[in-house]
Amino acid sequence: MENIKISGFSDEIDSNINVQFRVLKKLGIEYFEPRGINGTNIADISDEQLVQLKQEMLNFGIKASSIGSPIGKISICDDFESHIDKLKRVIYIAKELDCRYIRVFSFFIPQGEKAENFRDEVMRRMKVMTKLAEENDVILLHENEKDIYGDTAQRCADVFETVNSPNLRAVFDPANFVQVGQKTYPDAYQIMMPYIKYMHIKDACGEEIVPAGQGQGCIEEILKDLYANGYQGFLSLEPHLGSFEGLVSLELDDKMLKLPKSGEGTFSLAFNELNKILDKIH
Numbered sequence: 001m002e003n004i005k006i007s008g009f010s011d012e013i014d015s016n017i018n019v020q021f022r023v024l025k026k027l028g029i030e031y032f033e034p035r036g037i038n039g040t041n042i043a044d045i046s047d048e049q050l051v052q053l054k055q056e057m058l059n060f061g062i063k064a065s066s067i068g069s070p071i072g073k074i075s076i077c078d079d080f081e082s083h084i085d086k087l088k089r090v091i092y093i094a095k096e097l098d099c100r101y102i103r104v105f106s107f108f109i110p111q112g113e114k115a116e117n118f119r120d121e122v123m124r125r126m127k128v129m130t131k132l133a134e135e136n137d138v139i140l141l142h143e144n145e146k147d148i149y150g151d152t153a154q155r156c157a158d159v160f161e162t163v164n165s166p167n168l169r170a171v172f173d174p175a176n177f178v179q180v181g182q183k184t185y186p187d188a189y190q191i192m193m194p195y196i197k198y199m200h201i202k203d204a205c206g207e208e209i210v211p212a213g214q215g216q217g218c219i220e221e222i223l224k225d226l227y228a229n230g231y232q233g234f235l236s237l238e239p240h241l242g243s244f245e246g247l248v249s250l251e252l253d254d255k256m257l258k259l260p261k262s263g264e265g266t267f268s269l270a271f272n273e274l275n276k277i278l279d280k281i282h
Helices: 017-027 047-060 081-096 115-135 153-163 174-179 184-195 219-228 264-281
Strands: 005-008 101-104 139-143 168-172 196-201 203-205 208-210 234-237
Touching (some): 017 047, 047 081, 081 115, 115 153, 139 196, 168 184, 174 184, 184 196, 196 219
Parallel strands (some): 005 234, 139 168, 168 196
Antiparallel strands (some): 203 208
């Protein structure tokens, strides 16, 4: 299948970007989803670090598929103005890395509260973010993360329909849907399909993250249908099969922190399992 483009969160290999790129090249992967850069979140790197990153990308022939940003991964009650400043910085970084996609979220809902009670503020914020994306010719990719407003397919669709912009599209994350109790295929997939521009390859069996194809994410069925319908987006490996530096800032609970350390082995396992699925589809 010639139109397959594989990327991944290579900070799950190692915090050191040089090590990340060496493993990607070894596996034959030409893209990465920048998130952890030498122990610093991509949104927080300095201009000097950005220059160094661009040079390493050039040295290894690695390109950025989407910025794995933390934008929108704050409480809906947290200050938004400073967060918009961070989005502006991320957009600048994306342009410097010649990358049009930026991964975003739709804000954590306070524990015990109903998501619908915060709908108006979520939509206001998403519209402000998307307007900024339109002005800068970048595309925000909303990920269906647990515990945010858009954690179910129905609320994700609500965001896309309400904002109504080609500059806000979907990252489909099968494992995250499994973990909020949604059937990924055909249920969530059929709702999300008109908006899907990007796939995270992550699978789950209940709460446990497992290699692609070994859980309830129906990744094979989803990819088969996507490619049959002309999908040309990325498949981005987000294995989460072990703990890694920077994980504590990504997860609300500490379950994954108790896992053995991730590295080249777990990332290679994730890559090999994805290829098994692609071979079946082919």
